[in-house]
Amino acid sequence: MLTSVFIAVVSLALFGMAAFTLWWQMHAWRTPEVLASTRFSSPDGGEHLSFSLLLPARHEQAVLDHTIQRLLESSHTAFEIIVIVGHDDPETTAVAESAAARDPRVRVVVDTHGKKNKPKAMNTALPYCRGDVVGVFDAEDQVHPELLAHVDHAFRSTGADVVQGGVQLINFHSSWYSLRNCLEYFFWFRSRLHLHAQKGFIPLGGNTVFVRTDVLRAAGGWDPDCLAEDCDLGVRLSSAGKKVVVAYDSDMVTREETPGSLVSLLKQRTRWNQGFLQVYRKKDWRQLPALRQRMLARYTLMTPFLQAFSGVIIPLNVAIAIFLDVPVGVAFITFLPAVTALVTFVFEVVGLHDFGKQYGLRVRLVHYLKLIVGGPFYQLLLAGAAIRAVWREQRGRSDWELTTHVGAHLDTADVRTREDVAA
Numbered sequence: 001m002l003t004s005v006f007i008a009v010v011s012l013a014l015f016g017m018a019a020f021t022l023w024w025q026m027h028a029w030r031t032p033e034v035l036a037s038t039r040f041s042s043p044d045g046g047e048h049l050s051f052s053l054l055l056p057a058r059h060e061q062a063v064l065d066h067t068i069q070r071l072l073e074s075s076h077t078a079f080e081i082i083v084i085v086g087h088d089d090p091e092t093t094a095v096a097e098s099a100a101a102r103d104p105r106v107r108v109v110v111d112t113h114g115k116k117n118k119p120k121a122m123n124t125a126l127p128y129c130r131g132d133v134v135g136v137f138d139a140e141d142q143v144h145p146e147l148l149a150h151v152d153h154a155f156r157s158t159g160a161d162v163v164q165g166g167v168q169l170i171n172f173h174s175s176w177y178s179l180r181n182c183l184e185y186f187f188w189f190r191s192r193l194h195l196h197a198q199k200g201f202i203p204l205g206g207n208t209v210f211v212r213t214d215v216l217r218a219a220g221g222w223d224p225d226c227l228a229e230d231c232d233l234g235v236r237l238s239s240a241g242k243k244v245v246v247a248y249d250s251d252m253v254t255r256e257e258t259p260g261s262l263v264s265l266l267k268q269r270t271r272w273n274q275g276f277l278q279v280y281r282k283k284d285w286r287q288l289p290a291l292r293q294r295m296l297a298r299y300t301l302m303t304p305f306l307q308a309f310s311g312v313i314i315p316l317n318v319a320i321a322i323f324l325d326v327p328v329g330v331a332f333i334t335f336l337p338a339v340t341a342l343v344t345f346v347f348e349v350v351g352l353h354d355f356g357k358q359y360g361l362r363v364r365l366v367h368y369l370k371l372i373v374g375g376p377f378y379q380l381l382l383a384g385a386a387i388r389a390v391w392r393e394q395r396g397r398s399d400w401e402l403t404t405h406v407g408a409h410l411d412t413a414d415v416r417t418r419e420d421v422a423a
Contacts, residue, residue, distance in 0.1 A: 265381065
């Protein structure tokens with residue numbers, strides 16, 4: 001009897017979690033009006049704000065120059081690029097200094113910390129920022145030349161303290177897990193973040209995020225010890241009542257690549273999960289004024305672990321319902337999370353079609369098959385990353401496991417340009 005009650009309670013909890021997650025994931029697609037409101041509005045042609053664009057780069061000599069060149073092509077002219085390199089990384093430093101020698105808008109700042117990570121690098125550069133707004137990009141980013149003009153207009157037209165632009169992994173064809181990785185980003189930046197901004201609690205993305213310089217300095221910059229410094233900054237600014245605006249346009253997104261191997265993806269997800277756990281334990285989210293905001297914060301910061309748990313429990317529940325002698329009502333309840341998972345899967349198939357349509361990518365039948373077959377294995381990887389994050393946190397291991405990049409998201413023309421510049 002107690003076993004049946006336990007199974008029923010767990011199943012109902014998983015059903016509720018999956019239903020809420022699916023509803024939030026569909027936020028941008030609920031009505032045409034909501035979908036239209038998520039986009040950047042057209043800029044008015046004025047340049048009223050200046051930008052300091054931070055570009056932390058560690059062992060990124062393969063992709064850094066391409067990113068700098070794309071940023072220099074911006075139609076908005078009031079900007080500077082600050083490339084942050086490590087004192088122990090001569091290859092990346094050489095690429096950065098070569099770019100600075102070619103264009104005075106590029107400056108190089110050297111991070112001399114013994115233990116290096118992204119927030120420490122950006123904090124090193126913050127005192128050198130001369131722009132009204134600080135923007136953050138990663139070393140492999142492919143940035144649209146009109147993005148800064150749109151962000152400038154968004155700040156002025158909305159009165160925002162923070163503008164979060166879209167980021168999209170693009171090389172969905174590289175591997176079976178790249179497909180799911182790209183789709184995750186599509187749902188998160190296209191839809192889910194807009195709901196968070198609407199509710200007044202938002203874990204910011206790692207790049208294409210723009211913060212007014214005075215607001216960022218007043219907040220003390222980034223937490224140098226947090227493995228999810230972007231999420232942490234968003235939580236602290238949300239708790240301080242700062243206005244965050246999210247805008248997504250498939251033409252304006254910053255394009256990136258997925259991790260190049262399963263091990264690299266596992267380490268990246270471990271870092272993110274551990275960072276979310278650190279932010280949760282810091283308890284800054286408890287300063288949010290409304291109970292609904294605090295509940296959303298608690299759920300969001302624990303989501304990676306809840307997802308990992310559900311990925312293991314749902315198949316177990318189905319097996320229990322089929323093979324064990326449990327009451328009919330309990331057996332029916334155990335299937336509810338699986339039903340929600342099936343609905344989520346259908347939405348993913350539709351989302352993959354929409355992703356291909358928006359980005360002009362040819363999605364073939366084999367990609368839909370990879371989406372279907374790869375789902376359980378991807379869930380196992382997420383579960384492994386969550387478990388590994390808890391293990392690392394309990395052992396006090398907070399070293400930054402770097403994700404390497406090779407430029408898999410760049411098209412042929414971009415690769416040729418990058419090679420010509422390097423030559």
